[in-house]
Amino acid sequence: MNELAIKDLLYKLADDQLILGHRNSEWTGFGPILEEDIAFSSMAQDKIGHSLAFYTLLQELGEADPDTVAFTRNANQFHNSQLVELPNGEYDFSLIRHFLYDNAEIIRFEMLSQSSYEPIAKVATKLKGEVKYHVLHANTWIKNLGSSTEEAILRLQSSLNEAIPYALGMFEPSQYEQELIEAGVYAGEEAVKAEWLKRIQAVIEKTDLKLPDLATVEPKLGGRYGEHTEHLQPLLDEMAEVFKIDPTAEW
Amino acid sequence: MYGGGNVFEATKFDDLQTEDPAKLAEFEARIARGEKIEPNDWMPQLYRKQLIRMIEQHAHSEIIGALPEGTWITRAPGFRRKMAQMAKVQDEVGHAQLLYSAAETLGKTREQMLTDLINGKSKYSNVFNYPAFTWADSNIISWLIDAGAIVNQMANAKGSYGPYSRALERICAEEAFHLKYGHDAVVHMATGTPKQREMIQAALNRWWPPIMTFFGPSDKMSTHTETLMRWKVKMASNDECRQQFLDMYVPKIWELGLTVPDPNLKKNMETGQWEYTEPDWDEFKRVINGDGPCNAERLAVRRTAEERGAWVRRALLNPKAKYVKPLA
Numbered sequence: 001m002n003e004l005a006i007k008d009l010l011y012k013l014a015d016d017q018l019i020l021g022h023r024n025s026e027w028t029g030f031g032p033i034l035e036e037d038i039a040f041s042s043m044a045q046d047k048i049g050h051s052l053a054f055y056t057l058l059q060e061l062g063e064a065d066p067d068t069v070a071f072t073r074n075a076n077q078f079h080n081s082q083l084v085e086l087p088n089g090e091y092d093f094s095l096i097r098h099f100l101y102d103n104a105e106i107i108r109f110e111m112l113s114q115s116s117y118e119p120i121a122k123v124a125t126k127l128k129g130e131v132k133y134h135v136l137h138a139n140t141w142i143k144n145l146g147s148s149t150e151e152a153i154l155r156l157q158s159s160l161n162e163a164i165p166y167a168l169g170m171f172e173p174s175q176y177e178q179e180l181i182e183a184g185v186y187a188g189e190e191a192v193k194a195e196w197l198k199r200i201q202a203v204i205e206k207t208d209l210k211l212p213d214l215a216t217v218e219p220k221l222g223g224r225y226g227e228h229t230e231h232l233q234p235l236l237d238e239m240a241e242v243f244k245i246d247p248t249a250e251w
Numbered sequence: 252m253y254g255g256g257n258v259f260e261a262t263k264f265d266d267l268q269t270e271d272p273a274k275l276a277e278f279e280a281r282i283a284r285g286e287k288i289e290p291n292d293w294m295p296q297l298y299r300k301q302l303i304r305m306i307e308q309h310a311h312s313e314i315i316g317a318l319p320e321g322t323w324i325t326r327a328p329g330f331r332r333k334m335a336q337m338a339k340v341q342d343e344v345g346h347a348q349l350l351y352s353a354a355e356t357l358g359k360t361r362e363q364m365l366t367d368l369i370n371g372k373s374k375y376s377n378v379f380n381y382p383a384f385t386w387a388d389s390n391i392i393s394w395l396i397d398a399g400a401i402v403n404q405m406a407n408a409k410g411s412y413g414p415y416s417r418a419l420e421r422i423c424a425e426e427a428f429h430l431k432y433g434h435d436a437v438v439h440m441a442t443g444t445p446k447q448r449e450m451i452q453a454a455l456n457r458w459w460p461p462i463m464t465f466f467g468p469s470d471k472m473s474t475h476t477e478t479l480m481r482w483k484v485k486m487a488s489n490d491e492c493r494q495q496f497l498d499m500y501v502p503k504i505w506e507l508g509l510t511v512p513d514p515n516l517k518k519n520m521e522t523g524q525w526e527y528t529e530p531d532w533d534e535f536k537r538v539i540n541g542d543g544p545c546n547a548e549r550l551a552v553r554r555t556a557e558e559r560g561a562w563v564r565r566a567l568l569n570p571k572a573k574y575v576k577p578l579a
Contacts, residue, residue, distance in 0.1 A: 022325060025337050029314065029321040030552070032560025033567075034348045041341035045334055052330050067329045091563055145566050152566035235325075242386040243328035249444045251328035251386075251436075 001183050005176030006117060007061055008079070009185065012174065012224055013108070014054035015080035018070055019232070020101060021047030022239060023088055032091050039137055040094070046130045053123045060119070071243040075232040082223040083166035085232040092155035093163065095145070099138040099203070100167040104196045106131045111192065116184035139203050146207025153208045164212050168193075168219035267478075270295045282483055287413035290356040290576070301484055302412050303357045304373070310350035311368045311375035315549050317343045319383035320392055328386065335432050339393060342425045349421065352577040353414040360574065369554045377535060378461040380543030387440055387447075387454035394433030395458065395500060399465045401426050402496045403487075411483035434503075441507040448508075455504070456512045463513075463530040466492040472532065497525040 024044035031037025055066035063069060083101060088094045109131050112124035145152045171193040174180070181188040197214075204211050222228070242251065267275065274293050281288065288294055321340050327333040351361040367373040378396055383389050401423060408419035440451035467473065467489040479485040487495075498518075504511055515528045538546070 025324045028324055028337065028340050029317040029344065030556045030559075032556075032563035034314070034344060034351070036560075036563070037344050038341055038348065041337060041344065045337050045341070048330065048334055048337070052334075071329065090559060145563070148566035149562075151562050155562065238325050241326045242323075245328075246444055246446060249447055250439055251332055251443075251447075 005179050008174050010054050010058050011079040014051045015078045016084050017047040018051035019080045020084040043134050050127050057119050071240045075228045076226040079224050081170040082220050082229050093159040096159040096163050099142050102134040102138050103199050106135045107192050107195050111186040143206050146209045157209050165217050165220045169221050172221045172224045282411045288411050289413045299357050303359050306354040307364050308374050310347045313343045313347035315375045315379045320389050323389040339429050346422050349418045353418045355577050356414045377539045380538050380546045381461045382545050387450040390436040391454045391458045394437045397429045399496050402492050406486040410486050459512050464535045
């Protein structure tokens with residue numbers, strides 16, 4: 001198996017989770033109700049833990065240690081989708097993003113748990129049970145709020161419209177896509193996207209929300225290749241603020 | 252954490268005049284026998300009022316206390332600290348949830364309590380009106396403020412109100428981990444690079460005065476609390492808690508080669524008591540009444556969170572649902 005292809009996949013997975021975990025953690029102390037404050041904090045811990053698991057696999061393939069990789073790269077070296085780096089905005093945007101992201105994430109984990117590349121299969125098998133709860137959380141809240149007050153429905157609809165182009169960007173194929181599919185690492189981004197669409201539609205149908213016509217949506221691409229919005233670098237600077245005081249120190 | 256330094260209203264003799272003497276005697280006898288008082292049991296109005304006040308202050312301290320450390324979650328250095336800091340602050344918010352439920356069993360809703368918090372009507376632990384300037388400040392809070400809270404809460408866990416003492420038992424179990432986390436972080440700083448040592452000493456210097464006021468005013472100046480002690484609402488005096496804290500933690504601070512910024516701090520071997528420079532109680536009163544470095548900011552953050560989340564709470568309201576007190 002081409003090691004570059006595997007590394008590219010691992011970076012994508014790890015960076016998505018690190019950045020979304022970081023964003024989720026920004027809700028600590030600010031949630032609309034205490035229970036949601038706690039829920040976002042839980043998911044943040046899981047996501048960051050998952051990113052660590054994938055960075056550890058990268059280290060085994062010869063990349064630098066997880067702290068160095070996570071805390072010292074610049075935005076143009078990150079492979080996350082732009083969706084996860086966008087600011088939290090209001091709770092409606094964070095919830096919609098969480099819904100769109102985790103419904104894709106679980107499919108990737110399900111596929112990867114069957115992967116021909118054993119180290120990834122092991123990690124994905126171990127972690128997918130946690131992602132299942134993230135999906136359950138997102139779907140429950142979308143169903144509840146998505147058919148509640150007019151105010152809530154309007155807010156969620158507008159966030160959904162705003163997030164969809166970025167969500168489609170999650171499925172930007174890598175330069176090794178064909179290779180990964182042929183080697184049985186996973187079924188590739190087109191397959192993840194097709195299944196994702198089915199699943200999110202099934203939830204949205206139970207609400208008063210409408211999925212925008214995807215044929216008219218221009219996906220926001222580039223994240224997988226290091227092109228990011230203006231929001232990622234400040235996030236990384238903040239994350240590394242203490243670490244960079246002395247990267248050789250033990251904190 | 253974070254309970255401590257509760258401010259009690261002075262008990263007025265009149266408050267008890269209206270109570271049924273036979274019921275009051277039975278209530279006091281139950282407490283003297285070490286029984287727990289449960290939500291639906293008879294209790295004097297004063298007991299109810301003081302407990303709501305105390306548990307509510309404690310709950311507010313947890314969510315406000317999550318703010319100074321919470322700001323360091325996104326800046327925590329390295330995976331290990333980032334994950335631990337998140338888990339730790341999340342625990343504190345979870346404690347608030349437990350405590351609001353305990354207070355609700357006495358007849359005040361969470362919504363009312365949060366409204367009183369943002370209106371400035373109810374208090375929270377005064378130490379959180381001080382800023383956490385650096386990562387090291389956050390470490391000092393995790394270690395020493397949590398340590399202080401444990402001293403206070405271990406005592407209060409033996410108190411007479413069932414729901415509060417059960418909540419405190421669970422909280423103390425989690426606090427024990429926070430204490431280990433905070434200590435570990437401080438050890439790394441104190442035994443690390445010169446820059447790290449400088450950071451942690453500076454943070455200790457900044458936090459020492461607020462820490463010394465954490466348990467509340469000196470017993471000499473506290474309002475009368477005999478009734479509250481007899482009712483096992485307040486389980487130890489402010490000075491007793493402060494002495495116990497100094498006994499347990501000053502040697503640990505010195506062990507790390509750090510200094511405590513109080514030239515008068517020493518243990519008097521004859522009395523067994525710590526002697527120290529009396530904290531500035533005028534400043535304490537000023538800050539608790541709203542004029543501290545961060546009062547306005549803390550409440551503004553809380554108010555913003557409440558306002559921004561209001562639509563979610565409105566959407567969740569089911570007009571057919573009836574308010575039910577949480578299980579104790």
